[in-house]
Amino acid sequence: MGKIKTFLMSFVLLMVSSLCFAATGTVQQSYDVVVIGGGASGAAAALSAAQSGSKVLLIEKARELGASQFSSGMMGVNTSLQRARNMKITPLEVFKQMEDYTHLFFNARLARTTVEHSAETIDWLMKNGAKIWLPDMPQQFAHDAEKPIIYHRWNSNQGVKAIGASFEKAGGTVLLRTTGSKILTDANGAVCGVEAVGDDGTKYSFKTKVAIVATGGFLGNQKMMDDMGIVGHPMGWLYNDGDGLKMAWDAGAAKYHETVTEYHGTGIVEKGTNKESVFMPKLESLIHVPILWLDKTGQRYYNEHHVYDNAYVANALVPVGGSGFVVFDQAMLNKFMTSKTGMIDSFANIRNIPGLENGPIPNLQKDLEAAMKEGIVFKGNTLEELAAKAGFHKDDFVKQVADYNRYVKTGVDEQFGKPKADLLYPVSKSPFYALEVTAYNLTTIGGIRVNEKLEAVDNDMNPVKGLYAVGNVAGGLYSDSYMTVEGLTAGFAVVSGKLAGENSSAYVKSLKK
Amino acid sequence: MKQISRKIISMIFVICIVPVIAFAAAQNNELLAQKHLKQGVACTDCHAIGEEKAPVKVDTCLSCHDGYEGMAKKTEKKGDGTYLSNLNPHKSHLGNVECTECHKGHEKAATTTCEKRCHTFGLVLP
Numbered sequence: 001m002g003k004i005k006t007f008l009m010s011f012v013l014l015m016v017s018s019l020c021f022a023a024t025g026t027v028q029q030s031y032d033v034v035v036i037g038g039g040a041s042g043a044a045a046a047l048s049a050a051q052s053g054s055k056v057l058l059i060e061k062a063r064e065l066g067a068s069q070f071s072s073g074m075m076g077v078n079t080s081l082q083r084a085r086n087m088k089i090t091p092l093e094v095f096k097q098m099e100d101y102t103h104l105f106f107n108a109r110l111a112r113t114t115v116e117h118s119a120e121t122i123d124w125l126m127k128n129g130a131k132i133w134l135p136d137m138p139q140q141f142a143h144d145a146e147k148p149i150i151y152h153r154w155n156s157n158q159g160v161k162a163i164g165a166s167f168e169k170a171g172g173t174v175l176l177r178t179t180g181s182k183i184l185t186d187a188n189g190a191v192c193g194v195e196a197v198g199d200d201g202t203k204y205s206f207k208t209k210v211a212i213v214a215t216g217g218f219l220g221n222q223k224m225m226d227d228m229g230i231v232g233h234p235m236g237w238l239y240n241d242g243d244g245l246k247m248a249w250d251a252g253a254a255k256y257h258e259t260v261t262e263y264h265g266t267g268i269v270e271k272g273t274n275k276e277s278v279f280m281p282k283l284e285s286l287i288h289v290p291i292l293w294l295d296k297t298g299q300r301y302y303n304e305h306h307v308y309d310n311a312y313v314a315n316a317l318v319p320v321g322g323s324g325f326v327v328f329d330q331a332m333l334n335k336f337m338t339s340k341t342g343m344i345d346s347f348a349n350i351r352n353i354p355g356l357e358n359g360p361i362p363n364l365q366k367d368l369e370a371a372m373k374e375g376i377v378f379k380g381n382t383l384e385e386l387a388a389k390a391g392f393h394k395d396d397f398v399k400q401v402a403d404y405n406r407y408v409k410t411g412v413d414e415q416f417g418k419p420k421a422d423l424l425y426p427v428s429k430s431p432f433y434a435l436e437v438t439a440y441n442l443t444t445i446g447g448i449r450v451n452e453k454l455e456a457v458d459n460d461m462n463p464v465k466g467l468y469a470v471g472n473v474a475g476g477l478y479s480d481s482y483m484t485v486e487g488l489t490a491g492f493a494v495v496s497g498k499l500a501g502e503n504s505s506a507y508v509k510s511l512k513k
Numbered sequence: 514m515k516q517i518s519r520k521i522i523s524m525i526f527v528i529c530i531v532p533v534i535a536f537a538a539a540q541n542n543e544l545l546a547q548k549h550l551k552q553g554v555a556c557t558d559c560h561a562i563g564e565e566k567a568p569v570k571v572d573t574c575l576s577c578h579d580g581y582e583g584m585a586k587k588t589e590k591k592g593d594g595t596y597l598s599n600l601n602p603h604k605s606h607l608g609n610v611e612c613t614e615c616h617k618g619h620e621k622a623a624t625t626t627c628e629k630r631c632h633t634f635g636l637v638l639p
Contacts, residue, residue, distance in 0.1 A: 063611060070606045157608045220630065237607075238630055270633050278635045281596040352594045 026195075026203040031057045031173075032508045033210040033501075034194040036180035036244055038062075039069035040156060041471025041493035042214030043163040044121075047128060048501025049212075050170040054508055056501075057206060058164070058172060059196055061179040061239055066160030068216060068239035073139070073153040074132075075491030079119040081134040087148035091115040094150065094485060101483045107476035109452040114477065114488075114495050121495045122152055129162030130154055137349050140310055140486060151486040178204065180244065183211045183251040183467065191251065191466030209511055210466045210504040211251070213456070214497065215244025217444035217472040219261075222274070228259045231322030232314070232439035233269045233276065244473050245447040252464040253456035256475035257446030262482035262489065263314035269323070269438040271375045279376060282367040285336070285358045287437045289343040290422040292327045292404055294434075295320035298392025299400055303416035308346050311482040314439040323438040325390060327401070331429040337364050342424055368433060378434045383427075390434040401427050442482065445489060446475030454500035468504050470496040545639060546618040559618070574612040581609050602636060 031054075035046045038060030046058040062068050076082070077091050094115045098106065126132050132154045139151055168174060177199040184193035191211045196204040218224045219236025249255060266287055270277045290304035295317075301324065302316035317324055335342070340359040348356035371377040380386025383401055387394040405426040407413045413423060448456050448469035455463035469475075471493035477483075549559070554577075559569045578584055585604035592599030602615070615638055616622055622638035 064608050067608050155606075157606055161608070235631060273633075275630065276632045278633050281598065284596055347596075351596060 026205045028205050028207070029057070030207040031055050032208065033057070033212065033504050034059065034180075034206050034208040035212045035214055036183075036194065036196075036247070037214035037216060037471075038065040038160070038164065038174065038176075039214060039216055039471065039493070040066070040071065040160055040490055041216075041497040042212070043160050043167065044125070044494045044497030045212045045214055045468070045470050045501040045504075046172055046174075046497075047163050047167040047170065048124075048498040049210075049505050050167055050172040050501075052502050052505030054210075054501075054505040056167070056172045057175060057208075058167065059175045059178045059180055059194075061177065061199075063176060064161070065164040065174065065176075066157055068220075068237045069156060069160065069493075070235075070237075071154075071156040071487075071490035071493075073135075073151045073487045073490065074118075074122070074494060075115075075150050075485055075487035076118045076122045076152045077115050077150055079122045079134075079152065081122070081132070081152060082148060082150075085134065089148045089150065091118070093147075097485055098477075098483060098488075101485070102479035105479035107450075107452070110450065110476045113452045113499065114492050117495045117499060118491050121491075121498050124498065125154075125159065125163065125494060128166040130159035131162075132159070138486070139349055156490065175204075178202075180215070180247060183213075183247045185251050185464070189252055189464060191464070208466075209508050210468065212468040212470060212497075212500050212504060213244040213248045213448065213473055214470045215242075215473055216240040217261075218242030218245065218447075219441060219443055230259065230261050230441065230444070231318060232263060232441040233267055233274055234441050236441075236443050240443075240472075242444075242447075244469075248448045248456055248467060248469055248473070251456075251467055252458060253467060253469065254449040254459045255447065256449035257478065258444070258475065260446040260475070260478050260480055261444045262442040262478070263311065263318055263439045264442045264482045265310045265440045266313055266317065266437045267440050268371075268376060268436065277371070277374070277376060279367060279371040279374070282363065283371060283377075283435060284347070285341065285345060285361055285364075286326055286328070286435055288346040288358070289341060290418065291332070291343075291425055292401075292427055293324060293437070294327055294392070294397070294400065295324045296391060298325075298387060298390070298394075298397030300404070300415060303413070303418045305418050305422050308344070309484065310346070311484055313346070314441075315481055317437075317439040323436060325434040325436055327386075327427055327432065327434045328425060329427045329429045329432050332425040332427075333364060333368070333433065335425075336360070337362050343422070368435070371435070376436050379431050381431050383432060386432045386434055392434075443472050443489065445472050445478045447473050448475055450474045450476050453503045454496050455503070466504070466507065468500040470500045544619060545616055545622070548639065549618070568613055569618065571611045571613065574616075578612075597634070600634060602634075 033049045033054045033056045035042045035058045038058050043065055046056050050056045077089055077094050095112055098111050122132055132152050134149060135153050138149050178196050180194055180196045182195040186192040194206045194208055194211050217236050217240050219234035220238045220240040221242050224242050268277045268280045268283055290307045293304050295301045301320045306312040336359055338360050340357045344356045345353050345358045368377050378389040380389055383398050384394055387397045405428055408423045408426040411420040411423055450469050451457050454468045454470055456467040456469045457463050474496055477492055559573050588601050588603050590599050
């Protein structure tokens with residue numbers, strides 16, 4: 001009986017262990033740590049793991065590291081750059097800001113760790129070749145205007161490449177044009193391998209104790225977006241298709257907040273393709289001011305003063321379908337073409353607009369007429385005609401405009417309480433215009449439940465041994481939307497990457513003991 | 514007198530300007546491979562002998578066109594500070610985009626890589 005048991009056990013063990021060995025015809029290699037995805041988080045994870053003494057492989061499906069990521073800055077709290085300018089801000093202050101924004105609907109230990117380690121991470125990135133600087137002005141009015149600047153600028157392309165170069169210098173291996181396809185686990189549920197496929201069809205099987213998933217969000221996958229009810233214009237790129245999330249879930253990680261996305265800013269989008277329109281540069285001045293904004297039925301849907309917060313202006317559009325219209329008349333258009341607009345442009349700092357107010361914009365009429373041919377702009381000699389063309393519910397729209405004109409006249413927005421200074425332009429002089437505006441979406445942020453060590457965990461917070469998730473696939477920091485801590489996404493990417501590299505290397509060492 | 518000068522002007526237009534426009538249009542319709550041939554660049558200058566059907570390697574393009582940096586310099590625009598006014602297709606946040614992701618030798622140019630999902634720049638590609 002005992003013999004049969006032993007035989008069966010060894011058979012089971014043989015079967016299980018064979019899961020970690022590749023089928024014939026594959027390239028087989030052995031590492032301590034395999035990082036899947038070479039963007040800001042993955043490159044940071046790979047470098048810190050290599051510097052912690054691990055044998056590391058970084059695989060990236062694109063032609064080069066950083067080809068599928070884009071950021072122009074990152075959050076840093078109490079950094080050497082801030083201290084050099086005598087700016088005082090503590091991690092706890094920013095942590096409290098995050099508490100407020102998420103209503104505690106976040107992983108507090110993860111958030112605390114992120115702000116705590118941001119300063120040392122920025123120093124570390126600079127030491128490893130990334131060029132990072134602190135701008136003179138806050139980049140956006142709403143997010144940090146009253147506080148010391150926490151948004152540290154970088155050219156993410158230069159930064160990620162530099163980290164990649166330091167990684168190779170530290171003995172790490174980069175494998176480009178290769179896509180991770182599966183994370184293998186052993187009988188105990190611990191990571192034991194990663195499978196990948198090269199663009200040329202080469203099949204790889206890597207034996208490894210650690211897999212760090214760093215594959216970014218999934219806004220490159222329109223179908224996944226549609227399935228999850230994510231609207232708006234995706235700013236994520238082709239390679240970010242959600243495959244890393246699926247791999248981690250299959251390996252035992254719990255799902256967490258896979259539908260959380262960072263709506264941010266609005267824009268003008270081409271009909272049918274959901275891509276940014278060529279008219280965006282020409283007409284964006286009209287969607288950066290608190291004039292009359294309506295949803296697709298022709299009703300106001302927010303206090304337009306929130307146009308000055310890039311997160312809020314986009315968030316407000318999401319419950320009404322992700323796109324709406326700015327509506328104005330010929331009188332306002334004439335004014336914009338011949339003088340200053342009379343309103344601060346919400347992108348004034350980003351676009352370096354002198355005096356913060358746009359105008360005159362002499363080509364506006366011409367560009368609107370051209371955009372009309374593409375179905376982005378509608379024009380009516382009467383409000384009724386505009387309603388018919390833009391698809392507004394006629395009676396509601398006409399009443400809404402009459403109400404709004406009254407608010408402008410009295411200086412009191414009875415509906416949403418927009419400040420008097422923003423109630424500048426009635427919609428009363430024919431012809432009337434409606435320009436379609438769409439919420440932009442930076443990235444999905446979440447999907448794999450993690451703890452503060454960046455270990456992927458199950459629903460009981462038990463780690464899947466050897467599995468880590470970093471950057472935009474790690475779920476727990478964001479509750480529902482872009483947090484108004486400017487640069488938090490890229491900041492979290494690099495901090496979580498660095499920490500996961502260190503923590504996973506400690507895990508590898510613990511196994512060797 | 515007025516009529517005569519108008520006639521002269523329109524004749525000048527037909528003789529000088531129209532061919533220029535027509536030539537420009539023809540240039541844009543011409544495939545990149547034909548343009549190369551006209552400049553004296555033979556098939557095997559780009560395609561390896563015996564592997565004529567394989568796509569041209571990026572390094573081959575870059576060796577004649579001054580590398581990524583050289584191309585970036587050629588299409589550099591200062592801009593007026595407005596959004597995308599300094600757009601440089603050869604230097605972007607996408608890093609070193611491979612030439613053949615956008616430019617095609619034997620078919621019409623594809624939309625640029627960045628235009629596949631995010632932007633519509635309306636660039637006219639050779």
